[in-house]
Structures are given as C-alpha cells and as structure tokens.
Amino acid sequence: MQTNNFNITGLTNKEVLEARSKYGYNKLEAKKEYYYFEAIKSLVKEPMVILLLVASTIYFISGNFGDGIFLTSATILVAAISLYQDSRSRNALEKLKTFSEPKCKVIRNGKTEEIISELLVVGDSLIVEEGGTVAADGIIVHSNDFSVNESILTGESLSVYKDKTKADHQVYQGTLVSGGLAIVTVTAIGNETQLGKIGKSLEGIQKEKTPLELQINNFVKKMAIVGAVVFIIVWAINYFHSYNILDSLLKALTLAMSILPEEIPVAFTTFMALGSWRLMKLGVIVKQIKTVETLGSATVICTDKTGTITENRMSLARLYTVSSDKVFKIDENLGPIEKELIRVSMWASEPIPFDPMEIALHSAYKNTNQIDERSKVKLVHEYPLGGKPPMMTHVFENNQGKRIIAAKGAPEALIAISNLSTIEKEHINKAIKTITAEGYRVLGVAETHFKGDNYPEKQQDFDFEFKGIVAFYDPPKKNIASVLEDFSLAGIKVKIITGDNALTTKAIAKEIRFKGFDKSISGDELMLLNETELQQKVEDTTIFTRMFPQAKLKIINALKANNEIVAMTGDGVNDGPALKAAHIGIAMGKKGTEIAKQAASLILLDDDLSKMVDAIAMGRRIYANLKKAIQYIISIHIPIILTVFIPLALGWAYPNIFSPIHIIFLELIMGPTCSIIYENEPIEKNTMLQKPRPFTVTFFNGKELMTSIVQGLMITLGVLIVYQYAIQNNYSESLTRSMVFTTLIAANIFLTLVNRSFYYSILTTLKYKNNLVPLIIGITITITASLLFIAPFTKFFKFEALNLVQLLISVVTGFLAVIWYEVVKWNKRKRTEK
Known part of the structure; x- marks a missing residue:
C-alpha cells in the first residue's frame, strides 16, 4: 500500500497553468444578472416612488415648476439611497458567497493539496472522499469501496458503487460521495460538465421568504391599502371644499405619502444582509438569511464531543491486549504483543488516513515497527463504517497473495462477533471501564483470515479474533468551560450527543464541569422509548452516547416537539439528517464533510464553539436593533399622519x-435614521443575560406595538399643542408651519436617542459607541437650520424664521413629547432589580 497517493503524481504547476489557459475556470457560468437594472426596475414599482412621480407631475402641470423640480430631485435622491442600500446588502452577501466557496483535494507535483474548487483544471488528479461533493466530471483511476449518490442528475436516491474496472467508471460534478475514497482524473469542468450542460445551477433556485419577511411585507401591504382608502377620503374632502382637482389630489397624495412605511422592508434587507456579513467577520458563515432571525431564539444547542468540546487532537495513550490482560501506557517499553496490536489497528484504518485517530495509529505504527510493510500491499476490499454499534473492516493483499484482514470499531461491536470466552469478555469490559473512566476514547481491534474472493456480504459475518483495545486521549478545548457557562447565562441548554461511550464522555464532561454529566442515555436505549417518554427524556438528559443517525434525528425531533428552538453541531455524513432537521444546523468548517456543510444553515470556519456564543449574541443584537428601527418608524409615522389629517378633518385654521x-x-x-443608525448600534450589556426570545414573538406583539403607538400619539399631542399655540397667538400659516415642523424634527431626534434602548436610560445609551448617531443628527440639525434661517430655502418651503422663544417652545415640546418614556424605563429597571 502506498501512503503517497498510490504513486500518482498529478499535474505540475506549469501543466495546471496551461490547462487553465485552454479550458478556463471550474465554474458554472449562469445567465448574467444585471443587478442595477433589476434594482431600478423594482424601485419604479415602489409605492413611494410612484406617489412622488405623480406629485411632481401635478406640480409641473399646475405650473409650480419649483416644487416640481424639488420633488423630482427628491425622487432621484430616494432612488439613490435605495440603490445604495441595495448595493450595500448585495455586496455583503457576495462577500459571503466568495468566503464560503467549496474546496477540494488534488494531487499536484506528487503532493496532496487543498484548493478552491474553481481552480480545478482538466487533467487534475482529484481526491474524493466519503461525505464530499464531486467538484468536476472525471474518470476513476483508483478507488476503495467507492459509492456515489447521483440523485442530482438522475433522480435516483440509491448510491451507485463504482471503480475503474466497471463500464461506468465516471463521476460527475455535484454528486455526493456516499462511501469510500477515489482518485479521479478530471475530464470536464464548469459548463462542460453534465451538471453544467443540463443547467442545474444553484443560481436558479428561488429564494424563499422568511416568516419575518412575510410578516413585514404583509404589514406594508396593509398600510398601503389604508393609505389608498385615506387618499380617496382626503381627496374627496379637499375637492368638495375647493373643487380644484389638482390641488385636492396633491393634498391627498401628501397624506398617502405620510402613511406608507416604505423604510421597513429596506431596514429588514439591510439588517439581515449586513448581519450576515458581520457574522462572517466573526468566522461564522450564514448560508440562509432566515438563520439570522432564528439565532436569537435558540433554546438548546446539541453539540458533538470530538472536535467541538475536545480539540480533535488524538494521541494514542493506552493499549490493552487480550493475551496479556494488561493495560499499557504508550510511553512504556512495548513488547511484541503490544506492537502487533498497533500493527493490526493500523491495517484496520484507511490507507490514506484523514481521521485523527487513524493518523495517530499510522504514526504509532511507523514509530514502533522497524519494517514498514505499507508500500508492499494494496487495499483489495473494504467494509465502510457501519452497524450499530459501528465498525469497519479493511482487506489488504501483497504481491504473494498474503492477506491482512483487520477491523476496528466500538469494542462492543467486535466483542459480539469474536470468539471469546465469558472470562475474556469480563476482563475486556473491566479494562474498558478502567480506561474510559479516565476520559480515553477506546476502539476495539480484531483480525481474521479468509481465502477466496467471495467475501461475506456483511463484515459481521467474518469469524474475528479479538486482539485488544487501543485508547486515545483527546484533551478538552481550553475555552470550553467558559463557553458552556456563557450558554447557561444566556438561558441556552447544552446537550452532548456523541458516538463515544458513556464512561469516556462522562469523564470529559466532568473535567470541563459540565452540568448534568451524570445523566446519560445510549442510542439503543433511546430507540426503545415511546414518543411521550422520549420527549420527557430529552428534556431531563444532558449526555447522549453511542448515537447513530436515526437516534440523533429522534432527539432533534423530540426537542422540537417540546417547543425548543434547536441548534445542532455536526461534521460527518451521519450528522446530515439531524443538521437538516434542526432549526439551526451548524457544520464545522475544517473537519466538516461537504454533506454536513450542505445540510447545515451555518458553518463555523474554525470549528470553535465559542463562535456560536458570538453568533447568538449577534443574532440577538440584529433582531433587537431591527425591532428598535421598526418601532421608531411606527412611532414617527403616527404624528406625521395625524398632523396632516386632524387639521383637515376638524377644519382648523390651516388645514393643509x-x-x-x-x-x-x-x-x-x-x-437613514432607521436603517443606518440602528443597524450600527452595539449589543446592550444585558442581552446575553436574557432568556431566548420565543420564536413566535415578533416586533408586532401587542405590548411593543402599543409602546410605539403611545410614543407616536404623545409626539402628535406635542405637535398639535404647538399648532394650536401658534393659531391662538395669531401667527401666520408659514410661521405655524415652521413651529410644527421644528417640533416634529426635534421629537424625531429625541426619539432616536430614547429608543436606542427600551430598558437603559438615555444617559447610559449616550455612552454607546456609535459614530453614526452624532453624524446623522448633526446633518439633520444643519439642514433644518438651513431651511428655517436661509432665506431662499425658507421661502421655497413656505417657512418663516423663528425667534428664540418660538424655537425653544418647539424644541422643548418635542423633547417633552418623547422624554416621558424615560420614566417608564426607570420603573422597568426598578421592577427588575426587585
């Protein structure tokens, strides 16, 4: 057997460049999308833009060219802002797409290297392994019990076994490797692959709207309908007062424009896209926007042990041989029996090891055996990991026909099919308990002999001789205890789901101070429970051992039935169903298989669970800030609507x-206030000390909606009081308009500051680091001052300069109309402290 890729050297760097020059890059060239054209097309359909265009047209028809030009300019500015936001969101998502490009392994210059799949060229020697996706079309030149799922091309869900001797010895881009390993010579890339030719590009998949997005769209549609009805009413009232169609239409359009909350969809898109980009910067790739919504609601995280809680840095630590009935430390002087155990366990491993335990076994074999036999034999048959509990078997043969048949797996799986006496079984089980109690991960090792080529259908049908136990130590990650504590403080329950045995898992759990380390259940025990028992058990149990795909899936579904929002980490092919079923499937970026990554909705690039704490914090921050933005929009729209409608409906002195x-x-x-300031707000300090937000709760819940309505009504009251004050003092219409407008702008500024937190005081939130707050507020004040005190602007907007008293009355009224909510927040903090 060759460990250097079976003597395949692959292409040289020069040949790679020549092939790329001739055939191009390995990417599917989809139909070119004209993003800006599409954005402009959708913009023209926006109700606000339509209303602005209609209003500016009416101004031009009626001869009011100044207002017409201003509204046309405003329309262009609104369009520019929308296009900027759209571009910002799209660029964030494009960066995500680039960052999460699939990778593949190739042999070049005689060495295995990992490259981005796009850089694959015709003629490359591509290595495809269990759990991976085939990155290009090619011909198999070497394989070990290789099977592939071609359902993406054929619709057939059953795996197909292939090797170079069969008529069908080709593999195709986009298909999934179900088992084994193959080395493939690439024959077609990009659009020349079978997948490229039939156009099965992911680009064509329709994006599904998230529940929150649907709710927002529904709310905006309802407001548009309300706007249309009110538009007709106001137009009718004005028309019967003046019998002037154009003038009454303008006044009705004013109200319709004030009703439309078109900022809400823009805010949603901006928050979600930029949120995904912020997560990417933390080392978390979000594959689906809806995951950002769900992150803040996670109540349970189901985590694997190996590589997630532990470092996945396996070292061979202990040996137990049946013949000696002793446990040996690996650093002791090992005798022939112990070296033979290492030798057999190495033969039970993959020829090109990628699993940390198999790498450790190959390394131990090299260090303890003077003669390296690996180059003299080849793998002739393989039984992939399977069964409950799992095991795997490899059959090797040298040129003289001498065979080595070795198996490794869960000790109980091999004990069950080996010819052992009762006493031997007792001794083995005692040794296993001793070793696993110290936190070591154990594998049973067995060997057998077989003549002929008619291999048994199942590996369990061999007559095995149990050789012993190999034990590995995988130390816990240094930060894992604090990570688990962070989850606990955030109200998120943690459950360990592992294929390892109970004693090893319990020892590691105890070492990291995991709560409930003594409550465990095995996969077989779990499968015997009925639905009611299962739902109760998954709530009470924190450690699930000897788990297999069906058992993992049952745990996830039972937790979901208990109304938990479930996050699940996984890396292997067997984790696929559970990752898909979880609300938040989390694949590992480094050790995760392509199948796991496809099934997941989120990828941790560094396999670091602490990033999930950051991701959940970011999810909560994004949701909280989006809620603040939308509550702000609702609150500020109410006074605009009522200030336009009430004077008209009640026949006040200046009705329009x-x-x-x-x-x-x-x-x-x-x-800009809602989608720029609030998107940039930092996370509040109590956010990760709160319980997860129930998934069914949205910003439209009664209490929060009522808060926004009351805030809006209080601002309306302040604005209308100033309105009446001006009328009572016989101020002109332009001076009244100036005071009302200034009051509304002042209230808007103070509302922005007060609503930065619905819990902490404005004095606390002023210390929050958000450079955009002073910038946007400064711009608003500057422009408002220009409109009020620079003559050409004042005249154009039909304003009148305010004296100091009038300015103070407007600003103070705007302040008082908003600041009352600080008392509500103070009362809320008092109740919490009690």
Missing part, C-alpha cells in the same frame, strides 16, 4: 399645514 415637499423631507431624515 404640510405639502408633499415637507413629507418627502421628513422621509429623507427617517430612512
């Missing part, structure tokens, strides 16, 4: 205090 140019100016202030 605002025109479309005033409304559009307010819209230009509100858009």
Whole structure:
C-alpha cells in the first residue's frame, strides 16, 4: 500500500497553468444578472416612488415648476439611497458567497493539496472522499469501496458503487460521495460538465421568504391599502371644499405619502444582509438569511464531543491486549504483543488516513515497527463504517497473495462477533471501564483470515479474533468551560450527543464541569422509548452516547416537539439528517464533510464553539436593533399622519399645514435614521443575560406595538399643542408651519436617542459607541437650520424664521413629547432589580 497517493503524481504547476489557459475556470457560468437594472426596475414599482412621480407631475402641470423640480430631485435622491442600500446588502452577501466557496483535494507535483474548487483544471488528479461533493466530471483511476449518490442528475436516491474496472467508471460534478475514497482524473469542468450542460445551477433556485419577511411585507401591504382608502377620503374632502382637482389630489397624495412605511422592508434587507456579513467577520458563515432571525431564539444547542468540546487532537495513550490482560501506557517499553496490536489497528484504518485517530495509529505504527510493510500491499476490499454499534473492516493483499484482514470499531461491536470466552469478555469490559473512566476514547481491534474472493456480504459475518483495545486521549478545548457557562447565562441548554461511550464522555464532561454529566442515555436505549417518554427524556438528559443517525434525528425531533428552538453541531455524513432537521444546523468548517456543510444553515470556519456564543449574541443584537428601527418608524409615522389629517378633518385654521415637499423631507431624515443608525448600534450589556426570545414573538406583539403607538400619539399631542399655540397667538400659516415642523424634527431626534434602548436610560445609551448617531443628527440639525434661517430655502418651503422663544417652545415640546418614556424605563429597571 502506498501512503503517497498510490504513486500518482498529478499535474505540475506549469501543466495546471496551461490547462487553465485552454479550458478556463471550474465554474458554472449562469445567465448574467444585471443587478442595477433589476434594482431600478423594482424601485419604479415602489409605492413611494410612484406617489412622488405623480406629485411632481401635478406640480409641473399646475405650473409650480419649483416644487416640481424639488420633488423630482427628491425622487432621484430616494432612488439613490435605495440603490445604495441595495448595493450595500448585495455586496455583503457576495462577500459571503466568495468566503464560503467549496474546496477540494488534488494531487499536484506528487503532493496532496487543498484548493478552491474553481481552480480545478482538466487533467487534475482529484481526491474524493466519503461525505464530499464531486467538484468536476472525471474518470476513476483508483478507488476503495467507492459509492456515489447521483440523485442530482438522475433522480435516483440509491448510491451507485463504482471503480475503474466497471463500464461506468465516471463521476460527475455535484454528486455526493456516499462511501469510500477515489482518485479521479478530471475530464470536464464548469459548463462542460453534465451538471453544467443540463443547467442545474444553484443560481436558479428561488429564494424563499422568511416568516419575518412575510410578516413585514404583509404589514406594508396593509398600510398601503389604508393609505389608498385615506387618499380617496382626503381627496374627496379637499375637492368638495375647493373643487380644484389638482390641488385636492396633491393634498391627498401628501397624506398617502405620510402613511406608507416604505423604510421597513429596506431596514429588514439591510439588517439581515449586513448581519450576515458581520457574522462572517466573526468566522461564522450564514448560508440562509432566515438563520439570522432564528439565532436569537435558540433554546438548546446539541453539540458533538470530538472536535467541538475536545480539540480533535488524538494521541494514542493506552493499549490493552487480550493475551496479556494488561493495560499499557504508550510511553512504556512495548513488547511484541503490544506492537502487533498497533500493527493490526493500523491495517484496520484507511490507507490514506484523514481521521485523527487513524493518523495517530499510522504514526504509532511507523514509530514502533522497524519494517514498514505499507508500500508492499494494496487495499483489495473494504467494509465502510457501519452497524450499530459501528465498525469497519479493511482487506489488504501483497504481491504473494498474503492477506491482512483487520477491523476496528466500538469494542462492543467486535466483542459480539469474536470468539471469546465469558472470562475474556469480563476482563475486556473491566479494562474498558478502567480506561474510559479516565476520559480515553477506546476502539476495539480484531483480525481474521479468509481465502477466496467471495467475501461475506456483511463484515459481521467474518469469524474475528479479538486482539485488544487501543485508547486515545483527546484533551478538552481550553475555552470550553467558559463557553458552556456563557450558554447557561444566556438561558441556552447544552446537550452532548456523541458516538463515544458513556464512561469516556462522562469523564470529559466532568473535567470541563459540565452540568448534568451524570445523566446519560445510549442510542439503543433511546430507540426503545415511546414518543411521550422520549420527549420527557430529552428534556431531563444532558449526555447522549453511542448515537447513530436515526437516534440523533429522534432527539432533534423530540426537542422540537417540546417547543425548543434547536441548534445542532455536526461534521460527518451521519450528522446530515439531524443538521437538516434542526432549526439551526451548524457544520464545522475544517473537519466538516461537504454533506454536513450542505445540510447545515451555518458553518463555523474554525470549528470553535465559542463562535456560536458570538453568533447568538449577534443574532440577538440584529433582531433587537431591527425591532428598535421598526418601532421608531411606527412611532414617527403616527404624528406625521395625524398632523396632516386632524387639521383637515376638524377644519382648523390651516388645514393643509404640510405639502408633499415637507413629507418627502421628513422621509429623507427617517430612512437613514432607521436603517443606518440602528443597524450600527452595539449589543446592550444585558442581552446575553436574557432568556431566548420565543420564536413566535415578533416586533408586532401587542405590548411593543402599543409602546410605539403611545410614543407616536404623545409626539402628535406635542405637535398639535404647538399648532394650536401658534393659531391662538395669531401667527401666520408659514410661521405655524415652521413651529410644527421644528417640533416634529426635534421629537424625531429625541426619539432616536430614547429608543436606542427600551430598558437603559438615555444617559447610559449616550455612552454607546456609535459614530453614526452624532453624524446623522448633526446633518439633520444643519439642514433644518438651513431651511428655517436661509432665506431662499425658507421661502421655497413656505417657512418663516423663528425667534428664540418660538424655537425653544418647539424644541422643548418635542423633547417633552418623547422624554416621558424615560420614566417608564426607570420603573422597568426598578421592577427588575426587585
């Protein structure tokens, strides 16, 4: 057997460049998308843009060219802001796509290296392994019990076994490797592959809207309907007062514009896309936008032990041989029997090891055996990991026909099929308990002999001789105890689901101070429970051992039935079903198979569970900030709507205090405030000390919606009080408009500051680091001052400069209309402290 890729040297660097020059890159060239054209097309359909265009047209028709030009300019500005936000969101998602490009292994210059799949060229020697996706079309030149699922091309779900001797010895891009290993010479890449030719590109998959997105769209549609109804009513009232169609249409359009909360969908898209980008910077790749929504709701995280809680840095630590009935430390002087055990366990491993335990066994074999036999034999038959508990068997043969048939796996699996006496079984089980109690991971090792080529259908049908136990130490990660504590503080339960045995898992769990380390259940025990018992058991149990795919899936489904929001980590082919079933499937970026990554909705690039704490914190932050932005939008829209509607409906002195140019100016202030300031807000210090948000709760729940409505009504009250104050003092319409407008702008600024937290005081939130707050507020104040005190602007907007008293009345009223909520927050903090 060759450990250097079976004497395949692959292409040289020069040949790679020549092939790339001739055939190009390995990517599917989908139909070119004109993003900006599509964005502009969707923008033209936006209700606000339509209303602005109609209003500006009416101004031009009626001869009011100044207002018409302003509204046209405003329309272009609104479009530019929307395109900027769209571009910002799209760029964030494009970076994500680039960052999560699939990788593959190739042999080049006689060495195995990992490259981005796009860099694969025709003629490359591609290594495809169990759990991976085939990156290009090719012909098999070497394989070990290789099987592939070609359902993406054929629709057939059963795996197909292939090798170079069969008529069908080709593999195709996009298919999944079900078992074994193969080395393939690449024959086609990109659009020349079978997948490329039939156009099965992921680009064509329709994006499914998330529950939150659907709810937001539904809310905006309802508001649009309300706007249309109110538009007709206001148009009718104005028309019957003036019998002027164009003037009454303008006044009705003013109200319709004030009702539409078009900032909400923009805010949602911006928050989710930039949230995904922020997560990427933390080392967490989000494959589906809806995962960002779900992160803040996670109540349970089911984690693997090996490589997640432990370092996945296996070292061979203990040996037990049946013949000596002794446990040996690996650093002791080993005798022939112990060296033979290492030798057999190495033969039970893959020829090209990639599993940490198999790498450790190959290394131990090299260090303890003077003669290295690996180059003189080849793998002729393989039984992949299977059975409950699992085991695997390899058959090797040299040129003289001498065979080595070795198996390794869960000790109980090999004990069950080996010819052992009762006393031997007792001794082996006692040794296993002794070794696993110290936290070592154990594998049973067995050997057999077989003549002829008619191998048994199942590996369990061989007559095995049990050789002994090999034990590995995989130390816990240094930060894992604090990570588990962080989950606990955030109200998230942690459950360990592992294929390892109970004693080893318990020892590691105890070492990291894992709560409930003494409560465990095995996969076989779990499968015997009925649905009611299962649901109770998964709530009470924290450690699940000797788990297999069906058992893992049952745990996830039982937790979901208990109304838990489940996050699940996994890396192997067997984790696929559970990862897919979990609300948040988490694949490991380094040791995760391609199947696990495809099934998951989130990938941890560094296999570091602490990043999940960061991801959940980010999820909670994004959701909380989005909620603040939308509550702000609702609160500030109410006074705009009522300030336009109430004077008209009640027949006040100046019934049409605002025109479309005033409304559009307010819209230009509100858009950046909600989607730029609030998106950039830091996480509040109590966020990760709160219980997870129930998945069914949204920002439209009664209490929060009522808060926004009351805030909006209080601002309305303040604005209308100033309105009446101006009328009572016989101020002109332009001066009244200036005071009302200034009050509304002041309330808007103070609302922005107060709503940065619905718990902490404004004095606390002023210390939050968000450089955009002073910037946006500074711009708003500067522009408002220009409108009020620079003559050409004042005249155009039909304002009148305010004196100091009038300015103070407007600003103080705006302040008081908002600041009352600080008392509510103070009362909330008092109740929490009690």
